[in-house]
Amino acid sequence: MPYELHYWPMIQGRGEFVRLALEEAGADYVDVARRDDEAGGIGPMLDRLSDPDDPRPPLAPPFLRDGEIVIGQSAAILLYLGPRLGLVGASERDRIWTHQLQLTVADAVDEAHDTHHPVGVGLYYADQKPEALRRAAEFRVARIPKYLGYFERVLAANGGARLVGADLSYADLSLFQLVAGLLYAFPKSTAAALRTNPRVARLHETVAQRPRLAAYLGSERRIPFTEDGIFRRYPELDP
Incomplete structure (x- = not known):
């Protein structure tokens, strides 16, 4: 099934x-x-x-x-x-490490979401815009570089191309999605951070070029980023 x-x-x-x-x-x-x-x-x-x-x-x-x-x-x-x-290593050590990286991606995703909903998820963005402006400023300046810098360090320690071992893992796919979302929501700040984290930038590029992923990303199955999702582009949050 x-x-x-x-x-x-x-x-x-x-x-x-x-x-x-x-x-x-x-x-x-x-x-x-x-x-x-x-x-x-x-x-x-x-x-x-x-x-x-x-x-x-x-x-x-x-x-x-x-x-x-x-x-x-x-x-x-x-x-x-x-x-x-087949998207994780065979050893328990690799499986737990990959899971740890996934949880770190999840932390970054939560912080990205909270830039536009820092007070409450039941409120509209317009109801918490002053707080969002403050939250987004800290996210741009400190948190995006911190997260991408961390994954850059992990990639460097693993040879540069993959987060875990030599083969693609689901953590690589999730890092791709995190970067894609950040480029949508915070294009200026994320582009600047990627310039100092070239391995992360390269992983984002190479994952998108994988045949099955490229076909998916170019198809109607890939839902576009919108201002209803986790990653939202409000120009005032990335001046």
Whole structure:
């Protein structure tokens, strides 16, 4: 049976980290909520989230169904998929290290989100714009260079091309997505940071050129960045 990915059909969001792994591996999967209502839609996803009889419900999408197994949280999904898709090393040491890197990407994603929603996720951006301006300034100046500098150091210690070992891992795919999102939301600050972190910039370029990923990125399956997702471009936040 194909993997079933459940995520909002109109944004990349945190589901995109899972989509990239599935696409790179050529896995048989169904993006359930992006089907029409008769074949899928968001109904099954919402039903699963609100099922009172489910003893182990996911809190929110994304979640992945593989037969009887249901996994929530992007990092946990990738921890599960990594060995099955050939996107993680065979040793426990490599698997845990790759998972650690994925969690670090998740930290950066959360901070990027909080630049436009620093007060509350239930408020509109316009309701917290002064706080967003302050939060984004610190993110641009200190946090983007810190995160990209960290991954630059990891790449350098591993030979320069990959984060873990010699082969592509899901952490490489997730770093690609992080950089892509930052280039969309903070193009000026991210471009400046990439100039001092050339290995990260090169990984972003080479991942995008991989045949399956290039086909996916150029297809309608790749949802565009918008101002409804995690990475949002507000010019005043990246002056």
